[in-house]
Amino acid sequence: MRGLAELVGDQLRAAHASKGRASLAVPGGTTPGPFLTALSEADLDWPEITVMLTDERVVPEYSERSNTRLLRETLMRNAAAGANLLRFHAIGGADFLLDTVRERVAEALPLDVTVLGMGADMHTASLFPGTPELAAALAGTAPDVVAMHPPGQPEARLTLSAPVLRGSGVIHILLTGAEKLAALDRALAPGPAEEAPIRAILDAPCPVTVHYAD
Numbered sequence: 001m002r003g004l005a006e007l008v009g010d011q012l013r014a015a016h017a018s019k020g021r022a023s024l025a026v027p028g029g030t031t032p033g034p035f036l037t038a039l040s041e042a043d044l045d046w047p048e049i050t051v052m053l054t055d056e057r058v059v060p061e062y063s064e065r066s067n068t069r070l071l072r073e074t075l076m077r078n079a080a081a082g083a084n085l086l087r088f089h090a091i092g093g094a095d096f097l098l099d100t101v102r103e104r105v106a107e108a109l110p111l112d113v114t115v116l117g118m119g120a121d122m123h124t125a126s127l128f129p130g131t132p133e134l135a136a137a138l139a140g141t142a143p144d145v146v147a148m149h150p151p152g153q154p155e156a157r158l159t160l161s162a163p164v165l166r167g168s169g170v171i172h173i174l175l176t177g178a179e180k181l182a183a184l185d186r187a188l189a190p191g192p193a194e195e196a197p198i199r200a201i202l203d204a205p206c207p208v209t210v211h212y213a214d
């Protein structure tokens with residue numbers, strides 16, 4: 001987790017040096033906390049770095065289930081407290097305005113560095129197999145941000161679409177545990193991204209690196 005934080009810090013520094021600004025997308029969920037905390041200490045010009053989530057659950061910002069809450073408790077501290085956090089929530093922290101989120105995201109694209117998680121069902125961001133909106137979110141013509149209603153999940157989601165994620169300068173996939181490693185093996189076999197949405201990332205045109213810790 002610390003090694004990935006150093007690498008991401010170096011890549012953001014390089015992007016900032018060449019463009020005068022940089023953008024980073026990071027996952028939520030249970031895995032990335034230690035990585036995000038380590039990255040919060042990176043020596044970067046954070047006010048010129050836009051940080052966004054790869055996806056958010058449609059819950060209030062301070063809910064235990066909120067990925068934004070995870071970010072506030074991990075990355076948005078220490079040196080990174082001054083980063084430009086792209087908010088998914090409307091003012092007040094309880095609502096989501098999809099058009100507003102799309103406008104905010106469009107201003108920060110293309111992403112320079114993207115870190116993604118993956119579930120044992122091979123979902124990444126909130127691109128879950130079996131979701132009615134999945135094909136639209138994987139399509140090359142997808143809007144930057146898509147509302148998803150994954151079956152079996154307790155809430156709806158907003159997710160960066162596949163073309164936005166694939167358009168990043170570099171992608172890291174962060175995995176832990178034997179179950180996810182086995183899922184990655186399955187995803188590396190040929191097959192449609194609708195069955196294993198992580199496939200839409202594994203064949204992205206930019207450098208993609210998988211980081212695994214057991």
Ligand SMILES: O=C1O[C@H](COP(=O)(O)O)[C@@H](O)[C@H](O)[C@H]1O
Binds near residue numbers: 027054117119126
């Ligand atoms: O629901 C989500 O799941 C994935 C994986 O989460 P984890 O708890 O298995 O680490 C995560 O990457 C995504 O951002 C999150 O919203």
